[in-house]
Amino acid sequence: MPGSGAVTRNTLRRQIADALRDEVLAARLPPGTEFTVKQIAETYEVSATPVREALVDLSAQGLLESVQHRGFRVRTYSVEDYRGMIEARALVVDGIFRRLVERGMAVGSGERLVSVRRRAEEARRAAQSGSLEVLIGYDLRFWRELSGLVGNTYISEFLHRIRVQCWVFSVPHLQRATAAEIRRALWDGHGELVDAVTRADAEEARRIVHAYDQHGLDWAAGL
The missing domain is CATH 1.10.10.10 (Winged helix-like DNA-binding domain superfamily/Winged helix DNA-binding domain)
Known part of the structure; x- marks a missing residue:
C-alpha cells in the first residue's frame, strides 16, 4: 500500500x-x-x-x-523551574474554569464527566496508597480529560506537557522519600474538583486548584 x-x-x-x-x-x-x-x-x-x-x-x-x-x-529541572511550571498552569487553568462557567462546556461534556470522575477516584486511591507510578498515569489522564472539556486541543496539549514536566521534576525527589512522606506530598483532591466542575461552581473550582498549586509549592519549598 x-x-x-x-x-x-x-x-x-x-x-x-x-x-x-x-x-x-x-x-x-x-x-x-x-x-x-x-x-x-x-x-x-x-x-x-x-x-x-x-x-x-x-x-x-x-x-x-x-x-x-x-x-x-x-533534562534536569530546578525548584525554580517547577515554580514557573505551576504559575503557567495556574494561569491557564483559571481561564479554563472561567470559560466553563461563562460559555458552558463543549458538546458531550456531560458524558465525558463520567470518565473524568472515574479517573479522579482512581487517582485519589493511588495518592492515598502512595502508589507513585500508578498515580502518575491516572493523574495525567484525569487532567487531560478535564482540560479537554473546554473543547480546545491546544489548551489541553499545553497543560499536558507542563504536567509531564512537573512529574519529571517531582519523581526523583519523591522516590527518595519515605512512604509516609510520599503520601503527604501527593495531592488527592481530584474528586472534589470534579464535583465543583459538575456544579459549574467556578469559584470553588478555583479555590481547589489554588490549594493544589499551593500544596505543590509548599512541598517544593521543603526540598
Whole structure:
C-alpha cells in the first residue's frame, strides 16, 4: 500500500517516544542520563530514523535536551523551574474554569464527566496508597480529560506537557522519600474538583486548584 512505510515509521516513532517518556516519568532514566540514538535503537531493536524522530519529539516537549556530538540527555529541572511550571498552569487553568462557567462546556461534556470522575477516584486511591507510578498515569489522564472539556486541543496539549514536566521534576525527589512522606506530598483532591466542575461552581473550582498549586509549592519549598 502506498505510504505504508511512512505509517509504520510514524507508529514506531510514537511507540518509542511513549516508552521513553514512561521511563523518564518513572525515573528509570533519571535526570542527567545521557544516551545516543544508536543505544536506543539497539535497545528497542529498531532502525535509527524513528528513534531520532522520537528523541526530537521528546526534546520539543522539554523532557530531553540535545548534547552536541554526544546525543541526548534527560533534562534536569530546578525548584525554580517547577515554580514557573505551576504559575503557567495556574494561569491557564483559571481561564479554563472561567470559560466553563461563562460559555458552558463543549458538546458531550456531560458524558465525558463520567470518565473524568472515574479517573479522579482512581487517582485519589493511588495518592492515598502512595502508589507513585500508578498515580502518575491516572493523574495525567484525569487532567487531560478535564482540560479537554473546554473543547480546545491546544489548551489541553499545553497543560499536558507542563504536567509531564512537573512529574519529571517531582519523581526523583519523591522516590527518595519515605512512604509516609510520599503520601503527604501527593495531592488527592481530584474528586472534589470534579464535583465543583459538575456544579459549574467556578469559584470553588478555583479555590481547589489554588490549594493544589499551593500544596505543590509548599512541598517544593521543603526540598
